[in-house]
Amino acid sequence: MEGSILERLDFGKMGYGCKHYRRRCRIRAPCCNELYFCRHCHNEATSMLSNPFDRHELIRQDVQHVVCTVCDTEQPVAQVCTNCGVRMGEYFCSICKFFDDDTGKQQFHCDDCGICRIGGRENYFHCNKCGSCYSTSLRDNHMCVENSMRHHCPICYEYLFDSLKDTAVMKCGHTMHSECYLEMLKRDKYCCPICSKSVMDMSRAWKRIDEEVVG
DSSP, X not given: OHHHHHHXXXXXXXXXXXXXXXXXXXXXXXXXXXXXXXHHHHHHHHTTOSSGGGOOXXXXXXXXXXXXXXXXXXXXXXXXXXXXXXXXXXXXETTTTEEESOGGGOOEEETTTTEEEOSOGGGEEEETTTTEEEEGGGTTSSOOOTTTTSSBOTTTOOBSTTOSSOEEEOTTSOEEEHHHXXXXXXXXXXXXXXXXXBSSOOHHXXXXXXXHHHO
16 A cells, blocks of 8 residues: 555656756746746746736745646645645755755755755855855855855856856855856956956966066
8 A cells, every 4th residue: 555655656757847847747827827847937938028028037935836747637836746646746845836856956945045955955054144055165165245146147147046057156255157157267267257356376377477478
């Protein structure tokens, strides 16, 4: 009996979802009453609307209803479908109304951030001044900038705080996407786009240039 219940809970696991998440439900967007697999799908779709006044973003905490993709039953937000008994997300957060079957991401909810993060709770700490979760390697090892993550990446202009991409914290404390940071270095740009401070120790480079000039 127990085995059949577990079998039912796991039915369709990793078999449904979108390019952002694997989940067995779609969310009913309270702002426009449309169905989407996730808020990113919603935001991408509404950002393309021809009328700029119709463009909007979904507030994850406002979602009240989901539709099970296995049996197509609409119901209040919950981890297990009330009709067919499947678990609509192996990971589930009742605060963020967030579902994900891919638990390899090591999702966790940060009460201070107010959203779910990935990477494992034990690998992150919340910096109250910067206003975001950072890798434990940065504990007592970074320059604090108030609300440093609550702005747009200075390279691609995507909002950083809840971005799906990895973030780099520069020596000056400002932040940007890791891929944008590496691309910037590849283009021989070594200054923070926000404050113009050097993003790395340039002493060796300057010494080499001085030697070349003298030579």
